[in-house]
Amino acid sequence: MVQEYIMKKGLFNLINSLIGKAIFKYNLIQDGDRILVAVSGGKDSMTLLWFLKERLKWIPVNYELFAVHIDPGFEKEDGNIEKIESFFREIGVDYKLIKTDIGADSIELSKKTGQSTCFFCSRKRRRLIFEVADEMGFNKIAYGHHRDDVIETFLINLFYGASISTMLPVQEFFDGRFKIIRPFYLVDESLISRFFKSMNWPEIKDSCPLSSNSKRKEVREIIKRLYTSNKKVKANIFHALHNVRSDYLPQEA
Numbered sequence: 412m413v414q415e416y417i418m419k420k421g422l423f424n425l426i427n428s429l430i431g432k433a434i435f436k437y438n439l440i441q442d443g444d445r446i447l448v449a450v451s452g453g454k455d456s457m458t459l460l461w462f463l464k465e466r467l468k469w470i471p472v473n474y475e476l477f478a479v480h481i482d483p484g485f486e487k488e489d490g491n492i493e494k495i496e497s498f499f500r501e502i503g504v505d506y507k508l509i510k511t512d513i514g515a516d517s518i519e520l521s522k523k524t525g526q527s528t529c530f531f532c533s534r535k536r537r538r539l540i541f542e543v544a545d546e547m548g549f550n551k552i553a554y555g556h557h558r559d560d561v562i563e564t565f566l567i568n569l570f571y572g573a574s575i576s577t578m579l580p581v582q583e584f585f586d587g588r589f590k591i592i593r594p595f596y597l598v599d600e601s602l603i604s605r606f607f608k609s610m611n612w613p614e615i616k617d618s619c620p621l622s623s624n625s626k627r628k629e630v631r632e633i634i635k636r637l638y639t640s641n642k643k644v645k646a647n648i649f650h651a652l653h654n655v656r657s658d659y660l661p662q663e664a
């Protein structure tokens with residue numbers, strides 16, 4: 412029990428310090444912010460919500476938190492909605508659950524086109540998040556994207572989108588009306604996964620039948636194979652994104 416406590420405390424301190432570093436470095440959160448946290452039900456967004464709530468107990472900055480979960484409407488949810496709602500109540504945050512048919516529409520589109528419709532699904536869910544934020548007067552939207560997501564998105568855009576781009580720690584939308592923030596920007600996925608398991612929170616299974624064939628999964632497998640032979644691969648890719656040598660990149664004519 413003592414060893415387990417020390418391990419959990421160490422993970423907490425490490426993740427919390429990386430969150431604080433990201434918030435300070437990228438100016439993610441200010442006093443008086445009203446933050447809507449998009450909670451998919453995955454370990455990343457649930458852990459982020461918990462950390463943002465916990466930090467209010469000791470930091471000098473005060474902000475309001477509100478959680479939103481969008482039910483994509485897949486046929487088999489395995490009690491996911493009930494688990495997520497129970498989690499929100501347990502940690503004491505106000506929340507809103509939105510039921511949709513986005514999942515069914517996405518699957519239907521995938522059958523017609525024979526292609527992945529992850530972007531279609533994601534765009535529709537993000538639009539709903541913006542609508543809730545606008546309706547309720549929130550100025551920031553927090554996502555649980557972590558360092559691995561940033562790296563994977565870069566490679567997805569490179570391999571499949573023919574562009575050099577990725578997620579940013581903070582992004583403005585609609586002329587600054589909203590800001591998307593990513594407090595986990597510097598946090599490795601493995602740390603989040605270990606902390607999530609140590610808290611014994613309910614497992615929310617991914618009910619999307621298309622998730623096993625996503626581009627993100629393909630890229631994740633590539634990175635995993637490279638990482639087994641070189642433990643610096645992920646860190647090198649991440650640091651390369653912040654060390655762009657434009658003089659050695661071709662310019663459009």
